[in-house]
Amino acid sequence: MSSLIKNIIRFCLFILVQVYVLDQIPPLHQLITPYIYFLFILWLPFKMGRRSQMLVAFILGFTLDCFNNSYGMHAASCVLIAYLRPFLINILISQEGADSNYKEPSIQSMGFTPYFTYVAILTFIHHTFLFFLEALQTGGYFYFMLKSLSSTAISLLLILLIELIFVRKQRFRTNTV
Amino acid sequence: MRNIILFIRIYFTFIFFLFLMGLSFYMIFSYNRYHHAVYSAFASEITGSISNQYNKIEYYFQLKKTNDSLVKANELLYNKLKQDYEMPDTVNKIAIDTIQIDSTLQKRKYLYMQAKVVHNSVNLINNYIELHRGSRQGVNTDMGVIDINNAVAGTVIDVSKNYSVVMSLLHEQSNVSARLKKDGQTGTVIYNSKTPGILYMKDISKFAKISSGDTVITSGFSDKFPRGLLIGYVKDIINDKNSPTYTVRLKPAANFENLQYCYIINNLQTEEPQQLLKKAQNK
Numbered sequence: 001m002s003s004l005i006k007n008i009i010r011f012c013l014f015i016l017v018q019v020y021v022l023d024q025i026p027p028l029h030q031l032i033t034p035y036i037y038f039l040f041i042l043w044l045p046f047k048m049g050r051r052s053q054m055l056v057a058f059i060l061g062f063t064l065d066c067f068n069n070s071y072g073m074h075a076a077s078c079v080l081i082a083y084l085r086p087f088l089i090n091i092l093i094s095q096e097g098a099d100s101n102y103k104e105p106s107i108q109s110m111g112f113t114p115y116f117t118y119v120a121i122l123t124f125i126h127h128t129f130l131f132f133l134e135a136l137q138t139g140g141y142f143y144f145m146l147k148s149l150s151s152t153a154i155s156l157l158l159i160l161l162i163e164l165i166f167v168r169k170q171r172f173r174t175n176t177v
Numbered sequence: 178m179r180n181i182i183l184f185i186r187i188y189f190t191f192i193f194f195l196f197l198m199g200l201s202f203y204m205i206f207s208y209n210r211y212h213h214a215v216y217s218a219f220a221s222e223i224t225g226s227i228s229n230q231y232n233k234i235e236y237y238f239q240l241k242k243t244n245d246s247l248v249k250a251n252e253l254l255y256n257k258l259k260q261d262y263e264m265p266d267t268v269n270k271i272a273i274d275t276i277q278i279d280s281t282l283q284k285r286k287y288l289y290m291q292a293k294v295v296h297n298s299v300n301l302i303n304n305y306i307e308l309h310r311g312s313r314q315g316v317n318t319d320m321g322v323i324d325i326n327n328a329v330a331g332t333v334i335d336v337s338k339n340y341s342v343v344m345s346l347l348h349e350q351s352n353v354s355a356r357l358k359k360d361g362q363t364g365t366v367i368y369n370s371k372t373p374g375i376l377y378m379k380d381i382s383k384f385a386k387i388s389s390g391d392t393v394i395t396s397g398f399s400d401k402f403p404r405g406l407l408i409g410y411v412k413d414i415i416n417d418k419n420s421p422t423y424t425v426r427l428k429p430a431a432n433f434e435n436l437q438y439c440y441i442i443n444n445l446q447t448e449e450p451q452q453l454l455k456k457a458q459n460k
Contacts, residue, residue: 019296020231026434027300027373050190058197065204066220067228068298069305069335069342072204079197083190133205134302138349143371 003045003103011060014040019067031143031150036158037064038126041082042119043168045104050086057082077130081122092118106168120156127152218337225307225340228296236437243325243437250325287403288443290315292322294436295340299347302370306331306343308439316341321401321442328407328430329353329395330439343439346376346408346429355408356396360385363396366408366427376409376427383423387414393427400447407431 018037027033041057048056061075068074089105092114102109105118128148135144185192236243255261292310310316320333322343331351335342344351346368353366355378362385364378378393391411397404409427416423 023298023301025300030371030373033300051193054194054197058201061201066224067296068301070301070303071217072201075204076198076201079194079201083194138302138370140371
């Protein structure tokens with residue numbers, strides 16, 4: 001399957017799961033609202049241009065905003081993590097040439113610890129920024145900090161489960177570049 | 178000039194990032210102010226049709242609960258039928274028929290329109306309900322919305338051709354004028370996203386006698402809701418010694434987690450009181 005079609009299907013699935021599953025479950029606690037849809041951005045191919053990454057992230061966030069009627073909030077936080085993503089990948093990639101040997105970030109291509117550092121940092125940034133934008137409207141800054149920490153923890157748990165259930169097998173491509 | 182172009186070319190990614198960020202921030206602030214940006218009508222038409230497809234499946238899982246609440250609503254209506262009341266015989270008296278038949282539809286104030294709920298959220302910071310009924314079917318902004326058991330659910334804030342977006346009671350900006358049924362004291366019902374699933378009724382006079390379990394109903398002061406619709410039940414009282422008024426925690430009467438049908442209330446007599454009020458304010 002080509003990378004484009006795979007990513008389009010992923011886009012739709014992540015939005016649908018976020019809107020119709022995660023946003024529908026009764027709140028576990030007032031401080032916990034898990035989000036996983038931004039995993040789509042973290043899974044984008046290594047070789048995608050930075051501007052197109054940001055544009056895709058903006059479209060992803062805006063789509064979710066349309067469903068939640070929270071125009072701009074998810075779009076802003078998605079664009080932020082899409083902008084920071086290449087920097088983090090450059091720092092964290094350990095294997096020599098992993099970004100040219102593999103297609104996209106995963107446990108297999110980056111190694112478990114670097115990959116999860118990458119996911120955890122971006123999840124934390126996404127949640128903090130999102131809840132900060134919410135706190136601008138509602139106030140309560142202590143509440144906002146607690147909320148971003150606890151929601152990050154639950155989202156990371158969900159992401160770990162997704163990584164364990166849906167293992168993305170990737171071909172090792174040496175001579176393709 | 179060359180340097181400027183060079184600068185833009187080097188930092189183009191960053192400028193693009195700032196542009197997208199600025200666009201998002203513009204949307205955040207403009208949407209909250211006007212509630213109807215250009216794209217929102219278009220977007221709610223699309224999200225509405227997707228949600229409608231999903232709801233067709235999800236609806237089956239809630240049929241039992243929906244049916245139960247419909248039976249309950251029907252029971253309420255049956256108990257209001259005339260044949261349930263036995264009047265004493267009035268043959269000996271001269272009775273004047275006082276029923277006014279509204280043949281010209283002049284006296285009707287509230288018109289109820291049913292609508293299917295296609296999407297509904299309860300655990301976001303600002304919750305919205307999306308209904309499958311829009312401007313083509315007679316919905317306008319600022320109409321009240323109740324659930325099938327006569328409990329207040331929200332207010333219409335945005336209308337597209339076939340769908341409408343309702344600001345649920347569980348919304349930070351929601352603001353409904355309310356009254357304690359037993360005591361008659363009035364107040365305002367608001368929502369705070371830090372305590373999900375709980376409403377607050379503020380500005381109740383300290384003379385009020387409140388006990389937990391009391392019913393809170395709409396006051397009828399606003400033109401959206403007729404008087405006497407359920408809002409919630411008193412949970413407990415926050416007695417702040419510094420404040421001259423009580424604030425009360427409420428459990429909402431509407432079951433927001435299981436909302437399949439709603440009634441939109443169209444007030445047919447809004448114009449006259451509004452004109453009068455405008456005239457009085459201009460004096």
